[in-house]
Amino acid sequence: MATQNRTILITGCSSGIGLEAARLLRGRNWRVFASARKESDVEVLKEQGFEAFLLDYEDPDSIRETAEAVLSFCDGKLDALFNNGAYAVPGALEDMPVDALRTLFEANFIGWHDLTQRVIPAMRAAGGGRIVQCSSVLGFVALKYRGAYTASKFALEGYTDTLRQELKGSGIHVSLIEPGPIDTRFTPNALDQFDKWISPEGLERSKHRKTYEKRRIRMEAGEPGPFKLPSSAVVKRLIHAVEAKRPKARYFVTVPTSVMAVAKRVLPTSLMDRLCIRAADAEE
Numbered sequence: 471m472a473t474q475n476r477t478i479l480i481t482g483c484s485s486g487i488g489l490e491a492a493r494l495l496r497g498r499n500w501r502v503f504a505s506a507r508k509e510s511d512v513e514v515l516k517e518q519g520f521e522a523f524l525l526d527y528e529d530p531d532s533i534r535e536t537a538e539a540v541l542s543f544c545d546g547k548l549d550a551l552f553n554n555g556a557y558a559v560p561g562a563l564e565d566m567p568v569d570a571l572r573t574l575f576e577a578n579f580i581g582w583h584d585l586t587q588r589v590i591p592a593m594r595a596a597g598g599g600r601i602v603q604c605s606s607v608l609g610f611v612a613l614k615y616r617g618a619y620t621a622s623k624f625a626l627e628g629y630t631d632t633l634r635q636e637l638k639g640s641g642i643h644v645s646l647i648e649p650g651p652i653d654t655r656f657t658p659n660a661l662d663q664f665d666k667w668i669s670p671e672g673l674e675r676s677k678h679r680k681t682y683e684k685r686r687i688r689m690e691a692g693e694p695g696p697f698k699l700p701s702s703a704v705v706k707r708l709i710h711a712v713e714a715k716r717p718k719a720r721y722f723v724t725v726p727t728s729v730m731a732v733a734k735r736v737l738p739t740s741l742m743d744r745l746c747i748r749a750a751d752a753e754e
Contacts, residue, residue: 475499475501476499476500476501476549476550476712477500477501477503477544477547477548477549477550478495478500478501478502478503478548478549478550478551478552478712479503479505479536479537479540479548479550479551479552479589480492480495480502480503480504480505480552480554481505481525481527481552481553481554481555481585482505482506482507482554482555482556483504483505483506483511483515483520483522483554483555484506484507484508484511484514484515485654485655486652486654486655486656486701487554487604487649487652487654487701487704487705488504488506488552488554488555489504489701490700490701490702490704490705491552491554491701491704491705491708492504492515492520494702494705494709495705495708495709495712496520498709498713500550501521501544502520502521503520503521503522503523503540503543503544504520504521504522504523505522505523505524505525505536506522506524506525507524507525507526507527507528507529507532507555508524509524512524521543523535523536523539523540524536525585526581527555527576527577527578527580527581527582527584527585528573528576528577528581530581530584533581533584533585533588534584534588537585537588537589538588541589541592546592546595546596547592547596548589548592548593548596548599549596549599549600549712550599550600550601550602550712551585551586551589551599551600551601551602552602552604552708552712553582553585553586553601553602553603553604554604555604556577556578556604556619556622556623557574557577557578557619557656557659557660557663558574558616558618558619558656558659558660558663559571559574559618559619559660559663559664559666559667560615560616560618560619560660560661560663560664560685561615561617561618561664561667561668561678561682562614562615562617562676562677562678563617563618564677565668565672565676565678566617566618566667567667567668567672569667570618570663570666570667571618571621574618574619574622574663575621575622575625578619578622578623578626579622579625579626579629582603582626582629583629586601586633589601590637590642593640593641593642594640594641594642597641598640598641598642598643599641599642599643600642600643600644600645600711600712600717601633601642601643601644601645602644602645602646602647602708602711602712603626603630603644603645603646603647604647604649604704605623605626605627605630605646605647605648605649606619606623606648606649606650607648607649607650607724607726607727607730607731608620608623609623609624609626609627609646609648610624610627610648610730610731610734611730611733611734611742611746612624612746613746613749613750614746614747614750614751615678615681615685615750616750626646627646630644630646631719634719643711643717644719645711645717645718645719645720645721646719646720646721647704647707647708647711647720647721647723648720648721648722648723648727648731649699649703649704649723649724649727650697650699650723650724650725650726650727650730651695651697651698651699651724651726652698652699652700652701652703652704652723652724653698653699653700653701654701657689657692658689658692660689661686661689661690664682664686668682697724697725697726698724699723699724703723703724704723707721707723733745
């Protein structure tokens with residue numbers, strides 16, 4: 471049954487999961503406050519009929535301004551927040567510039583805390599709410615050449631588990647969605663970040679240069695893969711997390727996520743490492 475007159479703030483709505491979430495929840499009679507990190511994308515969202523705002527997790531002023539505006543528009547009663555929108559800087563950790571890691575954590579973790587912290591008082595005052603975090607299978611399983619992104623998602627998982635415990639009894643429910651491969655612009659964006667942070671000189675010196683070259687060919691080909699699902703698969707779990715009477719703490723999306731979750735529980739570390747190395751090597 472469609473939900474009436476509820477409000478949700480969704481980040482990362484320029485494309486992919488965020489845009490699909492905004493569209494499908496609006497179709498379920500939610501009042502959607504959509505946000506994006508570029509002004510041009512905000513204008514496109516407005517043209518599509520959304521109440522849209524500029525929100526860049528790397529820009530604290532944009533987080534503050536949007537949080538204040540949204541809470542004002544909904545008279546302080548925000549029913550749900552969907553933190554979404556993150557990027558990867560692929561590469562071996564030994565090649566990762568410190569500034570790249572700092573910037574990525576600002577976008578994938580610190581900014582999420584900033585926004586979440588700003589809406590919790592309003593949810594407490596209203597007697598409840600839903601906070602949903604878009605994590606990843608890489609939030610609980612590590613794979614080679616994804617260390618920066620994995621570290622940010624591991625941090626998000628620990629943060630969210632702690633927040634869920636601290637908000638117990640407040641009426642605010644906290645959930646994680648953990649997708650595996652989803653058909654979005656994540657891979658092209660990751661390549662852009664690689665080119666931004668790994669200089670030609672650094673690439674030439676890297677012990678992993680040949681691996682990077684092979685991975686780039688695969689990533690540029692954009693092959694769908696047997697387990698890749700559309701963004702709607704994630705939004706299906708989001709709908710349950712914000713509408714169900716008893717939302718789950720975790721939602722797995724895609725077969726690889728479910729398989730890895732089981733493997734993580736039952737395999738010793740040495741065998742888990744071998745499984746993850748083989749999974750990463752299979753993509754080269």
